[in-house]
Amino acid sequence: MATRVIQWATGAVGSTTLKAIIEHPDLELVGVWVHTPEKVGKDAGELAGLQRKTGVLATSDRDELIALDADVVVHCPAGQGPIEERDRDVFDLLRSGKNVVSSTGPYFVPEMRSPEYAQLIEDACREGGTTLMSAGANPDVVVPWLGAALTRMSLDVEHIYLAEIDDFSPNPNLNMMVELLGLGKPAEEFEPWMEDGGYFQQSVLEWLHLLAKNIGVELDEVKGSFELFLATRDFEIPIGQIKKGMVCGAAFKWSAARLGETKPFMDFEFIYTVQRDHPDFPGLPLEVRLVVEVEGAPSSRTTVDLAPSLDPDAPERDASLPQGVFHAAAASVFNCIPVVLEAPPGLFTMPVPGAWQSPSAK
Incomplete structure (x- = not known):
């Protein structure tokens, strides 16, 4: 069975991951969220720069996508704007049972913001049985x-x-x-x-x-x-x-x-x-x-x-367009779709086996 995927945002990175999702035989695109009004209602194929239609139309209705049945969300919003807005989207997606792999964040050491914030992530993942990963x-x-x-x-x-x-x-x-x-x-x-x-x-x-x-x-x-x-x-x-x-x-x-x-x-x-x-x-x-x-x-x-x-x-x-840097950012997120699907519920970061360890930590 194909993995059902939602693409969240279609900027320089998101449009590249969108194209990769559409062209991958083991992935099924089921939804696309867009920020700008002129993209609403456009076919995902057009937004990805492809010549063919997919039948999946872009929407700015977050609740519509949160209600969809999907396995994973490829989350690629612009790297600016209030953190609270992207948190609301990500937490709601996690609670709805969708794993999230994000090109932004920050979702690396959330306890730096506060222990309560880190707990919010874990609570959302536990409620949905899902995993959150920042990639790029x-x-x-x-x-x-x-x-x-x-x-x-x-x-x-x-x-x-x-x-x-x-x-x-x-x-x-x-x-x-x-x-x-x-x-x-x-x-x-x-x-x-x-x-x-x-x-x-x-x-x-x-x-x-x-x-x-x-x-x-x-x-x-x-x-x-x-x-x-x-x-x-x-x-x-x-x-x-x-x-x-x-x-x-x-x-x-x-x-x-x-x-x-x-x-x-x-x-x-x-x-x-x-x-x-x-x-x-x-x-x-x-x-x-x-x-x-x-x-x-x-x-x-x-x-x-x-x-x-x-x-x-x-x-x-x-x-x-796309520049090499956008390809690299998109690939680093796209290639982590199976990683986030296989990871245990909760916040996930890539392990680094064999890294040097400070003597005080040994």
Whole structure:
């Protein structure tokens, strides 16, 4: 019997998972939730960029989808907006008997928000007999999982550095580029979305604390800072013109020492721009680079470069949508559908067998 799937949201990541669901012979698409009114009533095949119809029409009626019979929900809303709104959707879906694999969250270390919040997740899962899992290329694959996995080759670990470096210039998503990333705005109008309790700030805190948990380290306060890149010239990108002196990128950094120490034990950077030749932007061979460095005995470094294709002659290499990063994020969620179906009820995070463990944790 085919696994019955609901796709929740159809943005850059969601439309890619939607296409994968439709094309998979062992999955049956039974519902699609959309945020924007112009998508309501459209066939899922059209929203996925396919030439054929599926007979499944998109809706913005959450209650209609919650009432559907489905095995799993692929939850891919935009990475912004109040956490409380996505919590309400996810908790109701879990209570209704549907497993949820989400590209967002934060659902990694929920007790950081409060013990009561963590209990709400467990109660919703217990009521529905369901499982909740956060997934994605970054954070799930890179920060808490790959960061811990790389320590398996070290007998001692002194410091872990992680970074995501993005060239967002091909991205046509106006809302993401302007409202979320602040591109094209004057510096004084830039909002760093690093407020306590906000979606991105909370997510980063949980990524780092899950990595720390995976290696038996207790972190002190996580401190954040950022710097802006201002365009050095006028130029055009798919969303419009970026004028000289306007925001063309930013570098966010979070650092945390081990509890009771002052020297940073973990540093995570998120660096992005739409002006690839900006003098302060690190050079990139492709569109996106993910970096993990472990300083220890021995030290190690791995980089993951993402693009639509590694073949310089491939026609899709220069495609603007979907970019390699969206494919990677979508695949990391889509490939976890069987994982969340097979996991025990409750909150699930990917185990990291053999990761280095802090001596104090042994």
